[in-house]
Amino acid sequence: MAVARKSPTGTPGRRVALDGILVALAMLFSYIETFIPFNFGVPGIKLGLANLVVLLGLTFLPALDVFLVSMVRILLSSLLFGNVMSLWYSLAGGILSFLCMWLLTRREGYSLIGISMAGGVMHNIGQVLTAALIVQTIQLAGYLPVLLVAGLVTGAIVGALAKLLMPRVQKALESYA
Amino acid sequence: MKKKDFLIAGAVLLLAGVLTLVLRLSGGDPGGAVQVKIDGKVVGTYALVEEQAVPFDTDYGHNLLVIRDGKAHMEEADCPDHYCMEQGEIEKTGETLVCLPHKLVVEVVSGESSDVDVVAK
Incomplete structure (x- = not known):
């Protein structure tokens, strides 16, 4: 998905403002998400709405900004709605999925849906690995098949949402340029 | 797409x-016993043929493991989410019950059945 980056952020002030808006938006999504039950038979599966922000952010902000937005979002939402343990799971998932999605955005031939699916899958892999590390039990890999498929499904949903929102976001960015 | x-x-x-x-x-x-690990350390192995209720109380919290009819399940847990209790019963080698907040893992091992082999010889 090669996205045209024509001096995407403008002035430093505009860039910081956009970063701030995205952090706020991502936190809101994290919060809303706690109300959406998404039961896959395995505990702890979430839709990953906050990933909308990462997906869309990658289309108009420098990757570093989007990464920091994601990290700040995870830190703040874990402090507000989660606990210390959930912070580690989210960080591992967040970093892995960000790296994966960032790499895919730099390559041709992937749509937002594909990128989001890859992100969702990597997020879940990161979380299982962290959990396996914490309890030092590799048997947790038994949850991987379900979590892989779950990541694919949630990723596709979030990716489709991102695709719907994309034209509107671009329009908004242009009107405030 | x-x-x-x-x-x-x-x-x-x-x-x-x-x-x-x-x-x-x-x-x-089918496994012979369950092995319980807390924080990665084995704290006990319990035969599946014996009906028993084993409590685990650590700094992380309380869990009650119950073995009945050759199957093990988590009867009680004072963690906030209770996922370990929802994981149902385990009886086959490699199956696990996991209580992440308490860093507790119950895994079915063939352990006890190897003792039987020794006796049979």
Whole structure:
């Protein structure tokens, strides 16, 4: 998905403002998400709405900004709605999925849906690995098949949402340029 | 969706399928005992043939493991989410009950059945 980056952020002030808006938006999504039950038979599966922000952010902000937005979002939402343990799971998932999605955005031939699916899958892999590390039990890999498929499904949903929102976001960015 | 999107989906589904198959083939024997680990350290092994209720109280919290009819399940847990209690009963080698907040893992091992072999010789 090669996205045209024509001096995407403008002035430093505009860039910081956009970063701030995205952090706020991502936190809101994290919060809303706690109300959406998404039961896959395995505990702890979430839709990953906050990933909308990462997906869309990658289309108009420098990757570093989007990464920091994601990290700040995870830190703040874990402090507000989660606990210390959930912070580690989210960080591992967040970093892995960000790296994966960032790499895919730099390559041709992937749509937002594909990128989001890859992100969702990597997020879940990161979380299982962290959990396996914490309890030092590799048997947790038994949850991987379900979590892989779950990541694919949630990723596709979030990716489709991102695709719907994309034209509107671009329009908004242009009107405030 | 573009062509390469389907590649991602296909690859992930394939991986999930292969993993499921491997896990099915590697486990599945009825186990002889459950091994309980807290924080990665083995704290006890309990035979599945014996009906028993084993409490675990650590700094992390309280769990009550119950073994009945050759199956083990988590009867009580004072963690906030109770996922370990929802994981149901385990009886086959490799199956696990996990209580992440208490860093407690119950895994079915063939342990006890090897003792039986020794006796049989």
